[in-house]
Amino acid sequence: MSTRCTLDIAGISIALSSEADLPIEAEGSARKFVCTDTVPVSAPEVRIHASWGDPREPAAPDLAFDSGKGLWRFYRTRSGPCFAFTSPALGPLPYQLASFSDDFTRGEVQIRREIFGARLPLYPLHYPLDEVLMVHLLAQGRGVEVHGSGVILPDGRGILFAGQSGAGKTTLSRMWLAEEGVKILSDERIIVRKENGCLWMYGTPWHGDGYIANQGRARLSRIFFLRHGTRNELAPVPRSQAVARLFSCGFAPFHDAAGLDFSLQFLDDVSQLCPPDELRFLPDRSALDFVRAN
Amino acid sequence: MIPTDQPPTSPEQRRKPYEKPTLSEVALRPDEAVLGNCKTAGVGGPAQADCTFFVGCSSVGS
Numbered sequence: 001m002s003t004r005c006t007l008d009i010a011g012i013s014i015a016l017s018s019e020a021d022l023p024i025e026a027e028g029s030a031r032k033f034v035c036t037d038t039v040p041v042s043a044p045e046v047r048i049h050a051s052w053g054d055p056r057e058p059a060a061p062d063l064a065f066d067s068g069k070g071l072w073r074f075y076r077t078r079s080g081p082c083f084a085f086t087s088p089a090l091g092p093l094p095y096q097l098a099s100f101s102d103d104f105t106r107g108e109v110q111i112r113r114e115i116f117g118a119r120l121p122l123y124p125l126h127y128p129l130d131e132v133l134m135v136h137l138l139a140q141g142r143g144v145e146v147h148g149s150g151v152i153l154p155d156g157r158g159i160l161f162a163g164q165s166g167a168g169k170t171t172l173s174r175m176w177l178a179e180e181g182v183k184i185l186s187d188e189r190i191i192v193r194k195e196n197g198c199l200w201m202y203g204t205p206w207h208g209d210g211y212i213a214n215q216g217r218a219r220l221s222r223i224f225f226l227r228h229g230t231r232n233e234l235a236p237v238p239r240s241q242a243v244a245r246l247f248s249c250g251f252a253p254f255h256d257a258a259g260l261d262f263s264l265q266f267l268d269d270v271s272q273l274c275p276p277d278e279l280r281f282l283p284d285r286s287a288l289d290f291v292r293a294n
Numbered sequence: 295m296i297p298t299d300q301p302p303t304s305p306e307q308r309r310k311p312y313e314k315p316t317l318s319e320v321a322l323r324p325d326e327a328v329l330g331n332c333k334t335a336g337v338g339g340p341a342q343a344d345c346t347f348f349v350g351c352s353s354v355g356s
Contacts, residue, residue: 067330128329135329147326164323244320251327 001025001121006035006044009130010191010202011217012137015044016124019051022111023121029205029213030123030130046105046137048098050124052117053110055097057084065255072128074255083132090115098129104136131206134191135251139259143193144266147249149173149208150190150201150218154181158201158218159291160190161279162249163226170210171283172226177212179288187212192220192270199273220274224291225249229280232290237278242271 001023005016007030018024026034058075062082065074075082080101084094095115100107109124116122125133135145148162149169163169173187185203187210193200199220207213225237225245237245243264252263277294281287324330 067328
């Protein structure tokens with residue numbers, strides 16, 4: 001069993017390490033994002049060390065954000081930003097505490113042994129820490145995570161279908177699964193980044209009901225806001241609305257003014273470089289042909 | 295004499311007609327926006343009653 005593991009999510013390398021008595025490995029869909037020896041990472045962008053501990057909730061005055069259902073809270077402590085994780089099934093004490101440098105590129109994760117000790121090896125970034133961390137890393141100038149599904153067509157075009165729960169992301173993703181030569185990056189979460197003035201979309205480990213989560217990226221060619229319709233059709237979306245709708249489908253640190261500023265500006269750039277349309281679609285194969293043609 | 299049927303040429307003459315501002319609402323779903331729950335189990339936390347504890351699920355709350 002290992003005490004080292006490196007992930008690559010959306011081009012951001014995250015090196016995990018742990019104490020000798022805490023073997024670690026990626027779990028679930030995150031396994032697909034583990035860097036293999038054939039692609040060595042010389043200088044990981046993010047380094048996180050995990051150890052057993054007695055994680056305690058930081059002082060109440062340092063609380064900056066509460067996710068609302070007792071799942072995670074964000075604190076600004078004197079030593080830096082910190083996430084505390086609890087679960088109703090595990091009692092009032094945090095089962096995990098993750099402390100970071102101000103830019104979130106260096107971190108320490110304290111894990112409660114009474115809860116995890118019999119479940120080794122362990123994934124120190126298990127959900128929601130992995131995704132919460134990614135949202136904060138992206139907001140530091142790297143990109144934005146979007147609530148959407150993403151497919152790569154055989155000709156290389158990357159299509160992002162953005163929409164909140166119930167919009168049809170998984171419905172469409174399942175239909176794309178049957179199409180030859182089409183790669184689905186995710187049925188639930190896509191990360192968008194900008195590189196040399198071009199937009200790229202990346203797969204993520206965070207899947208939806210379709211359990212589709214794959215490593216990979218593609219140039220972003222089209223963005224569609226999904227809506228179930230009575231026929232397949234496109235509706236134009238004014239730019240101001242496009243930014244607002246992208247933001248409503250995006251993930252940003254709501255407690256961080258600078259992070260929010262960046263996210264809004266980034267989504268404005270996205271809507272300019274790749275103007276979204278609303279896609280009203282029928283839940284059958286005709287929708288796929290319609291997307292290909294548009 | 296200035297002909298009145300010529301297209302406007304000065305910036306002021308070319309100004310777009312006034313459009314009354316409108317307010318449109320875009321729904322933000324708090325539970326989804328803050329990664330506050332699990333989609334499969336419908337409740338918060340990684341140790342829901344109806345899923346195996348820490349099995350590597352990444353079914354986000356959407």
